[in-house]
Amino acid sequence: SQQGEEDPQALSIQEGENATMNCSYKTSINNLQWYRQNSGRGLVHLILIRSNEREKHSGRLRVTLDTSKKSSSLLITASRAADTASYFCATDSSASKIIFGSGTRLSIRP
Amino acid sequence: EAQVTQNPRYLITVTGKKLTVTCSQNMNHEYMSWYRQDPGLGLRQIYYSMNVEVTDKGDVPEGYKVSRKEKRNFPLILESPSPNQTSLYFCASSRKFDRVAGSYEQYFGPGTRLTVT
Numbered sequence: 001s002q003q004g005e006e007d008p009q010a011l012s013i014q015e016g017e018n019a020t021m022n023c024s025y026k027t028s029i030n031n032l033q034w035y036r037q038n039s040g041r042g043l044v045h046l047i048l049i050r051s052n053e054r055e056k057h058s059g060r061l062r063v064t065l066d067t068s069k070k071s072s073s074l075l076i077t078a079s080r081a082a083d084t085a086s087y088f089c090a091t092d093s094s095a096s097k098i099i100f101g102s103g104t105r106l107s108i109r110p
Numbered sequence: 111e112a113q114v115t116q117n118p119r120y121l122i123t124v125t126g127k128k129l130t131v132t133c134s135q136n137m138n139h140e141y142m143s144w145y146r147q148d149p150g151l152g153l154r155q156i157y158y159s160m161n162v163e164v165t166d167k168g169d170v171p172e173g174y175k176v177s178r179k180e181k182r183n184f185p186l187i188l189e190s191p192s193p194n195q196t197s198l199y200f201c202a203s204s205r206k207f208d209r210v211a212g213s214y215e216q217y218f219g220p221g222t223r224l225t226v227t
Contacts, residue, residue, distance in 0.1 A: 030212025042218035092213035
């Protein structure tokens with residue numbers, strides 16, 4: 001069963017603007033991770049936020065986690081052409097499984 | 111260089127012909143996992159392994175087998191491939207999966223694009 005669902009499915013913004021993607025999940029989690037995938041290639045880890053954390057930063061990335069709403073958001077500030085990719089959230093459960101959402105396709109217009 | 115390797119990268123085969131996709135990591139990671147990626151469905155976990163000789167089913171294990179005889183290798187076996195197993199497959203590894211703290215950063219292989227006719 002799909003645990004994480006990203007919103008929107010696709011997002012197109014102008015270079016320099018901020019991009020926000022959201023992830024919702026259904027059951028309690030230990031951690032939530034965000035990954036980036038350039039077309040057809042392997043995923044690259046961006047950031048991990050634990051269930052007892054509310055916000056985390058890494059460079060131009062800001063991730064928030066609201067466990068009461070079972071949701072997370074990924075903010076990319078000052079977007080660049082190289083940020084064009086698909087972004088996935090992944091959650092883990094006590095069963096040691098990792099479940100990915102269906103992803104957000106981000107396009108940065110020059 | 112720390113990496114996860116998969117072979118082959120591309121494979122076209124026919125229904126029923128057994129195949130194995132190899133996966134190897136050089137980071138001494140305990141947790142390894144196989145995923146398939148299909149359009150609109152994201153990545154779905156097929157099998158995972160907490161450590162050597164410990165494997166368990168993910169969300170879509172039907173039609174697949176795995177083994178973990180050595181820490182570095184985690185092959186995916188399709189005993190009798192069918193067209194619905196046509197997909198992009200990824201192997202991934204991470205330091206471990208802690209029962210209390212949960213998951214860690216995963217490192218992904220480059221993917222294997224499988225077509226079953």
